[in-house]
Amino acid sequence: MKKQAASKTEQKTPEEFLPLTPAVFHILVALGDGESHGYAIMQDVLAKTGGSVRLSAGTLYGAVSRLLEDGLIEELEERPDPERDDTRRRYYRLSNLGGRVLHEESNRLTELVRTARATRAIRKLRTV
Amino acid sequence: MTGQHLYSALLFLYPKPFRTHFGPEMLRLYQDCYPECNGVRFWIETVRDLATSIPREWHHEFCREDSSIDYTGLADAVMCSIVVGTLLLGWGMLGACVALRMEVPKAGVLFELVTIATAVLVGIIAKYAAARSGVIDTTCSPLISYERTTVRFSR
Numbered sequence: 001m002k003k004q005a006a007s008k009t010e011q012k013t014p015e016e017f018l019p020l021t022p023a024v025f026h027i028l029v030a031l032g033d034g035e036s037h038g039y040a041i042m043q044d045v046l047a048k049t050g051g052s053v054r055l056s057a058g059t060l061y062g063a064v065s066r067l068l069e070d071g072l073i074e075e076l077e078e079r080p081d082p083e084r085d086d087t088r089r090r091y092y093r094l095s096n097l098g099g100r101v102l103h104e105e106s107n108r109l110t111e112l113v114r115t116a117r118a119t120r121a122i123r124k125l126r127t128v
Numbered sequence: 129m130t131g132q133h134l135y136s137a138l139l140f141l142y143p144k145p146f147r148t149h150f151g152p153e154m155l156r157l158y159q160d161c162y163p164e165c166n167g168v169r170f171w172i173e174t175v176r177d178l179a180t181s182i183p184r185e186w187h188h189e190f191c192r193e194d195s196s197i198d199y200t201g202l203a204d205a206v207m208c209s210i211v212v213g214t215l216l217l218g219w220g221m222l223g224a225c226v227a228l229r230m231e232v233p234k235a236g237v238l239f240e241l242v243t244i245a246t247a248v249l250v251g252i253i254a255k256y257a258a259a260r261s262g263v264i265d266t267t268c269s270p271l272i273s274y275e276r277t278t279v280r281f282s283r
Binding site: 059060 | 146149150152153154155156157158160161173174176177178180181182184185188
């Protein structure tokens, strides 16, 4: 999986990954603050979206699998201390490429929001 | 069977590479999430999730360049299912007709179908018996690449 990730990373630029799916974007945002495991990512997404987005296990790990293959996230080699945490947990962190993709996607979304806010329909609502 | 055993069994529906890599963590996630949720709601969400994510992962596995899918085994399984299904339907229909003392509809076609299915089943069993005893060295299904089967005659 790591070899595949490396080869894909060489080929693709951050712009080529855009637009991201909502699940992938939320996972990257959750990992933006540091390394985390699956359950913590799920809880983080739930908290940051005010409970409106709940990632299910299949969606979460399907997206994580794709992100690992594309080299946007990395799996940490070391496993948690058995006395402190379950050893079945795998920890993930954002790669450099993942960080740049998140940055590009945030810029794209900001631009979209700016364009949407400039429309007559939204300006009309603001003045009311 | 507890919910955890059932969930663990359902994870077997995912492709093997995915299951091997993420299965233990998904099971751990189940243990984390289940106490928070209402039982019925949790299972409805889980079934919905499995119904979408399993086909997606299989599609992804089929499209991967380094796919580890055993196409030979898959072809054999499909072939066996068709043969056994035909036999069950054929014999079932014959049995029902005999039991109800009815005339067998299209008896000729039914007889041919059952005969062909039986012959294929005998062929499959013979292939596996021969492979097991070492008479033939095959890693391929007789359907998909018969020419790759090497016959070793013992002296």
